[in-house]
Amino acid sequence: MSSTAITDIATLVTNDPSLGQGSPLGLIQDAAVVIEDDRVVWTGESSKAPATDNRVDAGGRTVLPGFVDSHSHLVFAGDRTAEFNARMSGRPYHAGGIRTTVAATRAASDGELEANLTRYLSEALRQGTTTFETKSGYGLTVADEARALRIAAAHTDEVTYLGAHIVSPDYADDPAGYVALVTGEMLDACAPYARWIDVFCEKGAFDGDQARAILTAGKAKGLHPRVHANQLSHGPGVQLAVELDAASADHCTHLTAADIDALASGRTVATLLPGAEFSTRAQWPDARRLLDAGVTVALSTDCNPGSSFTSSVAFCIALAVRDMGMTPDEAVWSATAGGAAALRRTDIGRLAPGAYADLTLLDAPSHVHLAYRPGVPLVTGVWRRGTRIL
Numbered sequence: 001m002s003s004t005a006i007t008d009i010a011t012l013v014t015n016d017p018s019l020g021q022g023s024p025l026g027l028i029q030d031a032a033v034v035i036e037d038d039r040v041v042w043t044g045e046s047s048k049a050p051a052t053d054n055r056v057d058a059g060g061r062t063v064l065p066g067f068v069d070s071h072s073h074l075v076f077a078g079d080r081t082a083e084f085n086a087r088m089s090g091r092p093y094h095a096g097g098i099r100t101t102v103a104a105t106r107a108a109s110d111g112e113l114e115a116n117l118t119r120y121l122s123e124a125l126r127q128g129t130t131t132f133e134t135k136s137g138y139g140l141t142v143a144d145e146a147r148a149l150r151i152a153a154a155h156t157d158e159v160t161y162l163g164a165h166i167v168s169p170d171y172a173d174d175p176a177g178y179v180a181l182v183t184g185e186m187l188d189a190c191a192p193y194a195r196w197i198d199v200f201c202e203k204g205a206f207d208g209d210q211a212r213a214i215l216t217a218g219k220a221k222g223l224h225p226r227v228h229a230n231q232l233s234h235g236p237g238v239q240l241a242v243e244l245d246a247a248s249a250d251h252c253t254h255l256t257a258a259d260i261d262a263l264a265s266g267r268t269v270a271t272l273l274p275g276a277e278f279s280t281r282a283q284w285p286d287a288r289r290l291l292d293a294g295v296t297v298a299l300s301t302d303c304n305p306g307s308s309f310t311s312s313v314a315f316c317i318a319l320a321v322r323d324m325g326m327t328p329d330e331a332v333w334s335a336t337a338g339g340a341a342a343l344r345r346t347d348i349g350r351l352a353p354g355a356y357a358d359l360t361l362l363d364a365p366s367h368v369h370l371a372y373r374p375g376v377p378l379v380t381g382v383w384r385r386g387t388r389i390l
Ligand SMILES: [Zn+2]
Pocket: 071, 072, 073, 228, 302
C-alpha cells in the first residue's frame, strides 16, 4: 500500500456539497488531497495534510475530479471530413451520414477498430477524462454489433448497446424486422458485453413505440436504459426515458414544458452534448431552463466522427458557459459529478474519502479557467485509479 499527498492546491474541487462556501463544487482553497492505492482517503487544508509516502507539490494550481464523459461513439472506422467541410462551407453534400461510418466500420479489422478506439481514449485521457462511456451502433449486424461491444468492453465498464442507432440499410424496407433483430438475436449476442441499452428516438430513426419495445427488451436482459432523445425535434424520447427510469436522456435540445416537468419529477439525468450543436450549427440546448426546473444536468462530448468529433470535455464546458446559460461552477459540476450521475455512479466524479483517485491537475488557479481560457490545454496532470498517467 502506498500513499501520496498532492499539496499546495490553490483550488480543490471535491463535489462534496458539505464542504466549503456553499457551492455544490465543495471548494477547498490552499488544499491537499491524499491518495492511498486507487482511492482518495483525505481532503482538507494543505497545512493539515497527514504524513504520506510520497508528496506532489501542485504549485498553486487547481485539482478537480477527472471528467466523466458519459456519452461517446468511439468504436468506428473511416472519416467524414468532407461532410463536415461541406456543411461548414454551405455546400450541399449527399453522403450517407451514419451509413458512411457503418460501411467503413464493417470493413475494418478488429485491430483497426481497437487501434482507433485506443487512440481517442488516450487523447481524452490527456485532456483529463478519466471515465468514458462508449457505444456500438456502427455495425448494425449481429456480428458487427457484438464485435464493437467486445472491443469496447476491454477498455471501459461503461459499454452501451446501440443496435438501434438507425435502421440498418439491410432492412430499409423492413424496419419492423430490424426492431425484431435488435430485440432478439442481436440483443442476445450483445448483452454479455454491455451495461446499458440505448436507442436513437427521432424521426427517421426509431419512433416512441419502437424505442419502448427496444428498451423494454433490453431491461428484460438486465441492461439499463439510456436514450438519445429530442435532439433534432420534439418527440417522445425524454418522457419515455423518464417513464422507463433511464439513467439519462441525452441531447435534450428540443423540450416542451411537459418534458422538463417529467425530467424534474424523476431521477433521469439530462445529458447535454454541445459539441453536436457546435458541429452542425444547430440550436443550443437550454441548460438554464433545465437547471432552474431542478433537473440534474450532465455535460458530455458525444465524440463521434459525424456530428461531434471532439474528445474535449473542457471545450464542452466553455460552450455550455458561453451559449447555454450555465455558470462555470455548474458546467464543471455537470462534466464531473453530473456525468457520474448519468452513469449512476457515486465512486467517480467527486474527490472525497472512498471515491476513486481520478484527478485532473489544471495549470490554472481556479476551475473557472476551463471556461475563461477556452481552447487552451490547461491539463498538466492526470491520475487514474491513483496512478499518475500524465
Ligand atoms: Zn450520441
